Amino acid sequence: QVQLVQSGAEVKKPGASVKVSCKASGDSFTFYYMHWVRQAPGQGLEWMGMINPTGVTPTYAQKFQGRVTVTRDTSTSTVYMGLSSLRSDDTAVYYCATGYCSAGSCYAFDSWGQGTLVTVSS
Amino acid sequence: EIVLTQSPGTLSLSPGERATLSCRASQSVTSNYLAWYQRKPGQAPRLLIYGASSRATGIPDRFSGSGSGTDFTLTISRLEPEDFAVYYCQQYGSSFTFGPGTKVDIK
Numbered sequence: 001q002v003q004l005v006q007s008g009a010e011v012k013k014p015g016a017s018v019k020v021s022c023k024a025s026g027d028s029f030t031f032y033y034m035h036w037v038r039q040a041p042g043q044g045l046e047w048m049g050m051i052n053p054t055g056v057t058p059t060y061a062q063k064f065q066g067r068v069t070v071t072r073d074t075s076t077s078t079v080y081m082g083l084s085s086l087r088s089d090d091t092a093v094y095y096c097a098t099g100y101c102s103a104g105s106c107y108a109f110d111s112w113g114q115g116t117l118v119t120v121s122s
Numbered sequence: 123e124i125v126l127t128q129s130p131g132t133l134s135l136s137p138g139e140r141a142t143l144s145c146r147a148s149q150s151v152t153s154n155y156l157a158w159y160q161r162k163p164g165q166a167p168r169l170l171i172y173g174a175s176s177r178a179t180g181i182p183d184r185f186s187g188s189g190s191g192t193d194f195t196l197t198i199s200r201l202e203p204e205d206f207a208v209y210y211c212q213q214y215g216s217s218f219t220f221g222p223g224t225k226v227d228i229k
Binding site for chain 2: 001035037044045046047061095097099105106107108109110112113114115
């Protein structure tokens with residue numbers, strides 16, 4: 001399994017942007033799609049988007065289109081999730097997770113990062 | 123978007139008892155692409171079951187999944203102390219959505 005280590009907690013003001021990193025270790029990282037999932041306080045898990053192994057093709061949940069950017073640096077095995085125009089309801093724990101996709105189908109998320117708390121407050 | 127509903131919201135049981143958790147989808151889940159995750163406080167979710175009934179690597183055989191179409195079940199045959207946690211179902215056949223979770227706590 002791939003080990004995923006995320007960057008530390010962030011505190012941001014409304015309207016600002018945040019960028020969370022997720023560094024992977026393990027040879028098989030190069031074959032994985034990388035997903036981002038968040039969980040707001042008292043809420044469920046919410047898929048935000050993913051990026052393919054080469055880092056060329058991100059896919060975003062409609063809810064976050066235009067505000068989220070997922071990028072991947074294959075040279076450092078690091079994936080980034082940027083979220084702009086932050087609001088108080090973006091306060092959540094953000095997770096990266098690995099999964100495979102093949103022939104148009106994607107599969108369950110088999111490794112997760114430890115989570116990064118992003119707090120949006122004035 | 124496929125909406126997942128989990129029941130019950132909370133399940134209060136004693137160690138050694140059997141736990142049965144339900145996950146219902148608003149429409150049929152493509153190829154039964156349904157997973158179950160366990161989440162403990164302060165930890166990331168852990169994959170238990172994928173493809174509705176296949177155990178992930180290293181998952182004890184007291185965990186089993188069943189179901190198809192719109193109705194799925196996670197069964198824990200005999201609860202161990204470390205099994206008290208929140209359990210989420212996820213469908214990955216049409217984008218990705220999660221259920222709201224079932225909390226299994228100690229009676």
